[in-house]
Amino acid sequence: MRLRTSRSALPGFALTLGITLAWLSLIVVLPLALLVLRPWTLGVAGVWHSIAEPRVLAALRLSFGAAVLAAAVNVPFGLLVAWVMVRYRFPGRNLADSLIDMPLALPTAVAGIALTALFAPKGWIGMLLTPLGIKVAYTPLGILVALVFVGLPFVVRTLEPVLMDLPLEAEEVAATLGATRAQTLRRVVLPALMPALLAGFAAALARGIGEYGSVIFIAGNMPMISEIAPLLIVIRLEQLDYAGAAALALVMLLASFAILLLLNLLQWRMGRRAS
């Protein structure tokens, strides 16, 4: 029960807090504050017009829709990978563990062109899909693939520590009470993992909404079809429409914060019920 108040025997509080606050204000707070203020130079009606454009709405729908879908795909994928990594031992496991972080370590532009090369009609995977009539590169499906790629580690890495801490006793008790393995997994393990699954989903979603580098190469960037919202911001900036770009950015920020807040609340309620 040792709480430290603002006065402590350790030195350096004022200095380090000063540096932190100064740097944070200069690098993060001030620029973001400007982002919040800038759109309103258009007036409220102007902001509305710049957002309500069909092309903008299509881009927002695509960015959020693809991100949600990719995060949803990553939930079972992530669960599978995390389960296998935590519960099973197999040759090459350490290598596989390092591989999971690949999407985070690989620069997005590299991932973008690599995925494009793979899924292009003549690419290694595209070649196999073309005869089936599936087109991935230069379609919204390509966006989904890229977002699944970047999002997977978020779900896996959120699940792993929770899975590791999960007491085996609960599963043993279920078994002694006569539950089958499938029943145990569905009724004991899965509920305990729900908050972490949701957190992983949220993290993957947050990353997916704003993702740019890995997406634009494979997307094809057709207006109204495969043009993501961040790209539209870039286009508006190139047209020197700063306020319009800021308005779109602000909508994206607010929408993603709202979604994340909602998911956090849900996760918090689940966690409370679980404990």
Added chain:
Amino acid sequence: MTPVSGIAGAPLAPTTERPAIQAGLIVLTILLLVVLLLLPLVVVFVEAFAHGLGAVVGALVEPEAIAAIELTLVVAAVSVPLNTVCGLAAAWCIGRFRFPGRRLLITLIELPFSVSPVISGLVWVLLFGANGWLGPMLDRAGVRIIFALPGLILATVFVTFPFVARTLIPLMQEQGAAEEEAAITLGATGWQIFRRVTLPNIRWGLLYGVLLCNARAMGEFGAVAVVSGHVRGQTMTMPLQIEALFNDYDWVGAFTIAGLLSLLALVTLAVKATLEWRIGRRGGALL
């Protein structure tokens, strides 16, 4: 149906799946990891070497490529130390003291992670761009920030700001302040405490944070794309050069530079695995 039992008829533990199911899940996982995560890495090198080693060397000695590599190194060399110092400062005040607003400060530090890279670049254009808040003033003074090196650095600093602090804060909280307090009672000054007690204790964590910060600084694309202006040979970092070459259909060139960055990613992952082993933490995400 009798349950399939393990080796030599040993009964199956109630907390595990049948061997056949286990094997199936493992194969499925490996398949997923290979197709989704490993193939993209492999294809980078295959495409780079598609026309042999000579083409790769040729792409590397291209003046534009050299300029991009140099610029990337300069940007990282400036932003990483800046964020390291500030990350250390933030970790010290948040990890060692309790004060009102501490949670808020952590949230603010992590904010850049939840912002789209494009927005991370956009904020600097809004501030310093031609139509920006300070842009016209700077223009008259002859100072160029956007479409120039300072803009690239600012965008990179914004994006990589959280890495060091975020790695160190939980580490320092977990270690507690007892050793620092012991050093105080033994008469050490603040600087002596930091250099002789704190720094040795957090050195692997610090290295880890710096490593992640550096990987992101060199690989950042969206944020620098917005502030770069794409002046060939001048404001193109390696990821931007990749984009330009790719759009020119110069695949060997694009994948050669991509190969360089992939090597950086591989080194990062290797060092990360080693460091995780050293600081006794397993499977932490890079983000």
Added chain:
Amino acid sequence: MANRTAGRGIAVKVEAFELRKAFGRTVALDGVSLSVASGEFVALLGPSGSGKTSLLRVLAGLEFVDSGRIEIGGRSMDGVPARERSLGFVFQNYALFRHMTVARNVAFGLEVQPRRRRPPPRDIRARVRSLLDLMGIGDLAGRYPEQISGGQRQRVALARALAIQPGLLLLDEPFGALDAKVRKNLRIWLRDLHDRMGLTTIFVTHDQAEAMEMADRVAVLRAGRIEQVDSPDRLYASPANAFVHEFLGEAIRLECSVTQGRAHFDALSLTDIKTTCPAGPAIALIRPYEIGLLPGPGPVQVLSVHANGPLRRVRLALAGQALEVLLPEDSWSPTVGQSCALDLSRASIYSLASADTPRSPQALSKTATR
């Protein structure tokens, strides 16, 4: 040396006046005054949350009081930072520098001194060596903290604290992390070390046996207040209140009421006893071996009798309540089922009217966490 408080290993006097400290709404120190003579060995004893560790940290300058005054060696500690107090502090989990060898740990306090006061490296090495030898761990100099046992770590922590030749040694639960056997040996050793080095020592513990065995005087703390400071003998013989009485050892608690200088146990139909306690509701506390058991008809019934070394453990039923008393082996031995009378003449009576006296264990814990 004028700006160093203790230093050079000369025992100092420690005085604290009316110390108050709160963490938010939690009161850690509620008007604590304590005077420790130079060369004395004092234990701060109390349950967790009683403020004993806070008091120690305040003396060391690791925490700061809201009001009150501390003098060490006759000098006010106002505005004197921890690193200039020159006292030895041994932390609960030792807080050894994990990346330094044992020798480097011990040398640390000397190496960080300002250049003009820092001994030359050769002297530092010699001092470290002699300290490690004194602690009986001379062969561990090159080891790292994680490579040695808990008891050895404890000695390293002590050597490190003593290296700067403090006049005052502060120990926070020094044996808390050790197993019972090591603990026992270290107690004797530490007391001996204190006497040989001629230090002033203050140590925190929640173990009353430890405090009573080692200390010249024991300060019993509860809820940020010192309830009593006395020698172990006096503390045991005449506790200042029911809390101290119960904290220092097992006691049987019986409700009673006091009128005209006598305590009555109406509900229990026991004989009255004389007391100086003021009239009103009260409780009687008596240690299991202080109760006398008298043959024949009486309010208690013998439930069981067990031999327990030189003592006999007898379980009794008294008005639906079970009590356990200890009788000398050579005394009268009751048989199971027998009805007996009790001799409570050695009981201490504490008035419930005074606010400090806890009414029940629940009330006690409530006050302790206030």
